[in-house]
Amino acid sequence: MENSLRRILVCEYVTGGALCNGPLPTDLMDEANAMVAALVGDLVALEGIHVTLCWDNRLSPPSFPSDRVALFPVAPGEDPEARWRTAAALCDAVWPIAPESDGQLGHVAALFRNTGRTVVACASDAIALASSKTATAARLAAHGIATIPTVPFGTMPSPAVRHVVKPDDGAGCLDTFIVDDIAAWHPPHSGRWIVQPLVEGEACSLSMLVDAAGGVRLLGCNRQKVGRGDGSFSFHGVEVGAMEHRRAAWEPLARAIAAAIPGLIGYVAVDLIDRPDGPVVVEVNPRLSVGYSGLSRVLGWNPARDILALFNTTSADAGREGAHV
Structure with missing residues (x-):
């Protein structure tokens, strides 16, 4: 079947400029770079595919062995979402990558769907x-x-010698704590925290x-x-x-x-x-x-x-x- 998706915009949240007006989270950078490198590498290995990559211009430009990758810079002082919409207009489809934290993945997917472009993402309800x-x-x-039995922090958790506490919408191991005495533990910052027995x-x-x-x-x-x-x-x-x-x-x-x-x-x-x-x-x-x-x-x-x-x-x-x- 003929592929109508030839021009693909790859927009990864951390490296793609979402945080251009604030500090970059170094604890997520390695994972972000690994995903971008793998995805862009696979896309340009496909015949006829051209990739536009949103890129925070404070970062060193990535090197890809292809003339079919174009960087779309996002700079401090700019509105990243406006830049992303402009980039999407140049492409047939958008492949967003974003953490679920604070509804970021759902928001980014909806933003690109509103551009009328094909979005390589799960349905909004599933996200x-x-x-x-x-x-x-x-x-x-x-x-x-x-x-794993999961309850909001402050609710009586399943009996266990040790518990795990993390944000309800957290990504990876960030803010994931092993707690011996759940009754004495306090969250380090506000948010929707959950408690699980340590499995x-x-x-x-x-x-x-x-x-x-x-x-x-x-x-x-x-x-x-x-x-x-x-x-x-x-x-x-x-x-x-x-x-x-x-x-x-x-x-x-x-x-x-x-x-x-x-x-x-x-x-x-x-x-x-x-x-x-x-x-x-x-x-x-x-x-x-x-x-x-x-x-x-x-x-x-x-x-x-x-x-x-x-x-x-x-x-x-x-x-x-x-x-x-």
Whole structure:
């Protein structure tokens, strides 16, 4: 089928200029750069694809071995969202990458949808649900999927020797604390905090491709490098494909998650804890994740082609939000 999406705007929140009028978060920069490098590299490996990349011009310009990547700078003093809309007007489709924190992913996806361009993103309802760890846990549990019992901070949590406290809409390991005495703990800043029992096991993730009908292809079974220290977790990257021996056990889980959350489409990542009695879901990320980095190398084929095909405007109803309604 002919691909009508030739000019792709890649807009990653941290490196793409969203924070051009404030400090850059160094703790997210490595992950942001890894996702941008992997995605842009895969896109320009496809014949006929030209990429425009939104870029905070305070950062060193990335180097790509292609003349089909154009930087679209966003500078301090400018309105990043106005610049993004201008960039979108130059392209056929937009591929946004943003954290769920403070509704950022949902906001950015809606902003680009309002430009009339094809947006490579999950449906707004799916993004909203998955952006809340409390709502996600409740939805998955209602569908019989093993997940961590999750309650708002201040509510009586499940009995446990130790608990984990984190923002309800947090990203990665940021502000994720291991607490021995939950009754004496106080949040370091305001926000919607949640409490979960500390579940022991191996930190892992799924990389999956979901189509408009809810069909699932499990792309990668990954191990996460997560450390503990000083009462908190720290994230040190993903070993893509390191858990392939668990594929048979995890494929039914991937299908069940897609069925439980209508509106997931394209690349979706799932964080989980693998235990002897089976996997326990931590969260669902309705967006590109660090697990995408190196995925094409492990697979031996280019997943960007298949993801774009789901949103190709020449495919009947592909990628429309109503596809899961």
